[in-house]
Amino acid sequence: MRRLLAPAVVGCAVALVAAACGGGSSSPSSSSSGGGGANTASAPGITATNITIGSHQPLTGVAAPGYDEIAPSSKALFDDVNAHGGVNGRKITYTYQDDAYNPTQTATVVRSLVLQDNVFGIFNGLGTPTHLAVQQFLNTERVPDLFVASGCDCWNNPGKFPYTSGYQTDYTIEGKITGQYVKNTFPGKKVGYLYQNDDFGQGGIQGLDQQIPKSSVVTRQNYVPTNLDVGPQVAALQASGAQVAVLYTVPPFTALTIGAAAKIGYHPQWVTSSVSADPTTVGNLLKGTSMLEGLVSSSYLPSPNDTSNPWVQTFMRIHNQYVPNLPFDGNTIYGMSVAYTFVKLMQQAGTNPTRQSVVNALKTANLAGPGLVPISYSSTSGFTGVQMGTITGGKFVLSGPRFTATDNGPIGTFNGTQPPPPSNL
Numbered sequence: 001m002r003r004l005l006a007p008a009v010v011g012c013a014v015a016l017v018a019a020a021c022g023g024g025s026s027s028p029s030s031s032s033s034g035g036g037g038a039n040t041a042s043a044p045g046i047t048a049t050n051i052t053i054g055s056h057q058p059l060t061g062v063a064a065p066g067y068d069e070i071a072p073s074s075k076a077l078f079d080d081v082n083a084h085g086g087v088n089g090r091k092i093t094y095t096y097q098d099d100a101y102n103p104t105q106t107a108t109v110v111r112s113l114v115l116q117d118n119v120f121g122i123f124n125g126l127g128t129p130t131h132l133a134v135q136q137f138l139n140t141e142r143v144p145d146l147f148v149a150s151g152c153d154c155w156n157n158p159g160k161f162p163y164t165s166g167y168q169t170d171y172t173i174e175g176k177i178t179g180q181y182v183k184n185t186f187p188g189k190k191v192g193y194l195y196q197n198d199d200f201g202q203g204g205i206q207g208l209d210q211q212i213p214k215s216s217v218v219t220r221q222n223y224v225p226t227n228l229d230v231g232p233q234v235a236a237l238q239a240s241g242a243q244v245a246v247l248y249t250v251p252p253f254t255a256l257t258i259g260a261a262a263k264i265g266y267h268p269q270w271v272t273s274s275v276s277a278d279p280t281t282v283g284n285l286l287k288g289t290s291m292l293e294g295l296v297s298s299s300y301l302p303s304p305n306d307t308s309n310p311w312v313q314t315f316m317r318i319h320n321q322y323v324p325n326l327p328f329d330g331n332t333i334y335g336m337s338v339a340y341t342f343v344k345l346m347q348q349a350g351t352n353p354t355r356q357s358v359v360n361a362l363k364t365a366n367l368a369g370p371g372l373v374p375i376s377y378s379s380t381s382g383f384t385g386v387q388m389g390t391i392t393g394g395k396f397v398l399s400g401p402r403f404t405a406t407d408n409g410p411i412g413t414f415n416g417t418q419p420p421p422p423s424n425l
Contacts, residue, residue: 039089042352045120051086051346052093053123053146054113056130061100062225066251066281066331067126070149071096073335074124076322077315077343084424087346088353095119101126101225103133110134114143121146121358124167124338128152128200129225139163144358146345147338147382151274152199153407156381163355165362166382167338167375169300170407171200171248174273174386175207177403178298180411181388182244182271183211185296190218192242192268194233194257196249197222204248204273207407218242223253230256238266246271251278255285262291270295278330279391280304289394297396298386300372302418304333305395311337311370314421330396337370340425344369370421372402373414385414 039048046052057071058064075094082091095117099106106125113119114137121144125131128150135154138145139161147167148155151174155166182191191212195201201222209217219240221233234257237245245261245268247254254276261267270292276282277297283289302309307316315336319328326332346353349361362377373385385404389396405411 054119058101059098063101074339077339171203179211280329300383
């Protein structure tokens with residue numbers, strides 16, 4: 001696995017003349033008040049020719065494998081957008097720094113980006129425990145906190161934190177849909193849980209418990225991400241007789257768990273959250289995907305293996321042009337998808353966007369793109385559901401209906417279609 005060993009600072013600053021990423025309006029929406037006419041320096045981090053944004057990412061440390069591909073993939077899409085003229089006449093400069101998945105380091109990094117580098121906003125800060133360390137600060141400073149890379153429902157509070165929006169599916173919603181799948185596909189089986197002991201894992205378990213009968217759950221194990229020894233938890237899963245093991249674990253701990261289980265001859269039906277759906281990332285940690293065969297997971301974005309999907313084709317072209325040294329996997333799809341969503345938002349935030357006009361645009365913007373289900377910003381932010389899939393032949397294959405839900409509402413089927421990627425992307 002390619003690893004980035006130091007903070008990266010990327011970007012460019014060249015004048016430009018036209019908006020890119022068609023498919024969305026380049027004029028202000030009626031609810032946005034970013035101003036029209038010639039481009040001006042309309043907000044911190046916004047000049048006549050540039051939009052400067054920042055992020056915290058785990059480029060080193062326990063969460064780095066696979067996740068260290070996300071920011072370079074986002075940057076690749078921004079490079080492509082810049083090559084086609086930028087957003088409303090401005091190019092995007094993207095600065096991302098290493099926080100090693102350590103909340104203390106996250107706070108230091110983000111304060112530096114906001115107070116010293118004067119970024120317009122924080123984009124796709126990764127991690128639940130890490131980003132919780134800066135959510136209050138960003139909202140107090142009224143800095144757009146866009147598309148957090150986490151499904152914690154703690155981002156779903158626009159009344160208290162109006163500058164924060166999530167990106168991926170709420171873990172509770174995902175847990176509900178996953179729980180429905182487990183209940184319907186493996187009726188009568190004994191089910192065990194292993195989850196990260198924070199809002200990530202607890203949100204997923206909350207959703208699972210809404211669907212899986214209590215009598216079926218034979219054990220609930222958890223871990224803290226600072227302790228790499230999951231042997232005791234795996235032994236407890238085996239001892240409980242769990243025939244289906246549902247994991248709310250980040251990829252390194254998914255690999256540790258499956259590897260530890262194989263060593264003791266424990267082979268349940270593995271089910272994971274979308275966080276661990278990428279066979280390339282987890283397989284690299286296991287030195288192959290053979291132990292992942294049949295693993296069930298979910299996704300709100302197309303699989304990188306679905307080369308018939310026009311979005312995958314577009315992202316593959318950008319990957320091959322800008323970041324050919326990276327694997328083309330689920331992290332690549334994720335990084336480019338969230339970058340595209342940011343571009344769509346900025347297009348709709350006004351010719352001369354302000355921090356407030358971006359927040360206003362979040363409420364009404366049409367952010368349709370690579371997602372399999374709608375994305376929202378209200379009581380639930382981020383994608384509103386998932387599709388289930390299975391790792392087959394080393395590839396993650398999605399199948400069956402796409403589902404949407406809310407934390408406390410029913411599960412429904414979504415029958416909409418993806419818009420095609422814009423021709424100038």
